[in-house]
Amino acid sequence: MGSSSTETKMMRLNVEIWRQAGPSDGGGFESYKVEASPDMSFLEMLDVLNEKLMADGREGIAFDHDCREGICGMCSLVINGQPHGPENETTTCQLHMRNYKDGDSITIEPFRATAFPIVKDLVIDRSAFDRILQAGGYISVNTGAAPDAHAVQVPKVQADLAMDAAACIGCGACVAACPNAAAMLFTAAKVSQLALLPQGQAERSSRAIAMVDQMDKEGFGACTNHYECMAACPKGITVENIARMNRDHLRASFTSRD
Amino acid sequence: MNALRRFLTSSLGQKTLMALTGLGLVGFLVAHLAGNLTLFQGAEALNEYEHKLESFGPLLYVAEAGLGLLFVVHIGLALRVTARNREARGVGYRQRTHMGESTVASRSMLISGLVLLLFLLVHLIDFRVPKAMGSDSVEDMGVAVIDRLTSPIGFLIYMVGLTAMGLHLRHAFASAFQTLGVSHPRYSLWLRNAGFGLAVVLFVGFASIPIYLMFQS
Ligand code: HEM
Ligand code: FES
Numbered sequence: 491m492g493s494s495s496t497e498t499k500m501m502r503l504n505v506e507i508w509r510q511a512g513p514s515d516g517g518g519f520e521s522y523k524v525e526a527s528p529d530m531s532f533l534e535m536l537d538v539l540n541e542k543l544m545a546d547g548r549e550g551i552a553f554d555h556d557c558r559e560g561i562c563g564m565c566s567l568v569i570n571g572q573p574h575g576p577e578n579e580t581t582t583c584q585l586h587m588r589n590y591k592d593g594d595s596i597t598i599e600p601f602r603a604t605a606f607p608i609v610k611d612l613v614i615d616r617s618a619f620d621r622i623l624q625a626g627g628y629i630s631v632n633t634g635a636a637p638d639a640h641a642v643q644v645p646k647v648q649a650d651l652a653m654d655a656a657a658c659i660g661c662g663a664c665v666a667a668c669p670n671a672a673a674m675l676f677t678a679a680k681v682s683q684l685a686l687l688p689q690g691q692a693e694r695s696s697r698a699i700a701m702v703d704q705m706d707k708e709g710f711g712a713c714t715n716h717y718e719c720m721a722a723c724p725k726g727i728t729v730e731n732i733a734r735m736n737r738d739h740l741r742a743s744f745t746s747r748d
Numbered sequence: 749m750n751a752l753r754r755f756l757t758s759s760l761g762q763k764t765l766m767a768l769t770g771l772g773l774v775g776f777l778v779a780h781l782a783g784n785l786t787l788f789q790g791a792e793a794l795n796e797y798e799h800k801l802e803s804f805g806p807l808l809y810v811a812e813a814g815l816g817l818l819f820v821v822h823i824g825l826a827l828r829v830t831a832r833n834r835e836a837r838g839v840g841y842r843q844r845t846h847m848g849e850s851t852v853a854s855r856s857m858l859i860s861g862l863v864l865l866l867f868l869l870v871h872l873i874d875f876r877v878p879k880a881m882g883s884d885s886v887e888d889m890g891v892a893v894i895d896r897l898t899s900p901i902g903f904l905i906y907m908v909g910l911t912a913m914g915l916h917l918r919h920a921f922a923s924a925f926q927t928l929g930v931s932h933p934r935y936s937l938w939l940r941n942a943g944f945g946l947a948v949v950l951f952v953g954f955a956s957i958p959i960y961l962m963f964q965s
Contacts (some may be wrong), residue, residue, distance in 0.1 A: 711836030733931030
């Protein structure tokens with residue numbers, strides 16, 4: 491296919507990026523010019539920019555990433571006002587530069603939440619999510635060898651709903667998109683994935699209470715039902731999970747014997 | 749910790765109370781509109797309705813106290829929760845693209861609520877306070893109300909209050925059900941439309957009265 495005319499046209503972009511030297515630094519936006527090809531991913535565009543900066547003896551822009559294939563939940567960024575950029579159900583690492591054209595301006599900001607303090611530039615500390623999980627996002631049984639697949643049978647509808655909830659990669663886009671920086675969609679997905687399965691029943695009440703409690707302690711906001719989280723979620727987690735968590739929490743608050 | 753206390757201090761518990769008191773207030777608005785619609789039959793009909801209400805005697809005061817409590821709890825929690833929500837964001841974004849079901853109504857709940865509160869105070873000073881002080885001017889409540897609603901400034905204040913109410917309800921009704929855990933693909937859209945419908949019906953219902961009165965006079 492050597493003769494095909496897939497010669498890519500580079501585009502020149504103006505990017506404005508939040509720079510912040512450390513947690514206690516004030517921070518501010520800085521403008522850069524960068525050339526990118528439409529075939530690059532968004533993070534590759536940042537890689538190119540960083541190489542240029544470092545070649546000039548300047549410090550590269552710190553941003554989070556790991557798998558770069560949309561499954562680990564490490565990448566973040568609010569791109570032109572949208573967590574993970576404009577593409578539906580797509581993480582920043584899977585966003586491609588073909589969404590942009592020559593001469594475009596792109597503003598890149600970190601996910602903003604008091605509970606997600608900035609470490610440096612675009613890197614944020616999302617360990618608040620870990621602590622919510624540690625508060626109850628598990629079942630207390632010994633893990634031995636993998637159990638026989640059909641030892642506990644689950645109807646298809648329940649299994650599908652649980653799997654949909656379990657698709658959450660914990661990236662925090664829901665918090666970033668929420669006008670109140672609420673962690674409701676994340677917490678609800680983690681509550682739901684267990685509440686929908688037989689193994690999750692025994693600790694269903696204590697789990698809902700403990701995880702909501704930790705969510706509040708971390709300083710996340712409360713849900714005002716704009717559903718911006720659902721629109722921003724790269725994994726399509728729905729707000730039905732939030733309603734489920736609300737039900738579980740309400741019931742647990744009045745009936746739990748723990 | 750005491751379970752009830754833990755619930756009431758949690759974000760979900762506070763939102764639940766806001767939703768319950770909010771829906772209670774919606775119930776009040778519907779009843780209030782039904783009462784006001786008697787004005788279509790003239791001042792006399794409203795007076796009759798009012799006297800019937802008064803014949804409840806002390807029970808009316810109990811009902812009024814309950815209504816007051818709904819407002820106090822709803823507003824108190826609204827201010828608390830909103831303050832917490834602002835704090836949770838901290839530094840804001842420079843650029844923001846609203847997504848999902850974010851609407852002007854949903855983004856201005858605090859403002860529409862506060863305008864509604866302001867209107868409510870004017871409203872109470874107009875009609876409820878003079879009554880409590882035993883003033884003669886409200887011997888004939890029907891005439892007093894008609895006077896108020898058909899004066900240009902009274903009409904304007906009334907319409908501003910109604911607009912705030914409509915905006916508030918546009919988001920509030922469906923939102924309250926989601927908060928209470930009522931959600932299902934089968935009827936979520938229906939609930940949202942019902943909230944919109946309710947906002948329109950209440951707005952048109954309340955607004956029709958002064959407009960009718962102005963055409964009459
Ligand atoms: C007749 C008057 C009122 C009615 C019928 C009403 C109704 C409601 C309802 C049903 C909700 C939804 C609760 C939820 O989502 O869980 C709500 C939310 C709210 N209300 Fe009211 N309300 C009234 C007055 C007020 C007033 C006077 C304020 C003044 C501050 C206020 C401020 C708020 C706020 C800030 C919210 C939360 C916004 C949100 O969840 O998106 N409301 N209201
Ligand atoms: S880097 Fe792993 S999801 Fe984007």
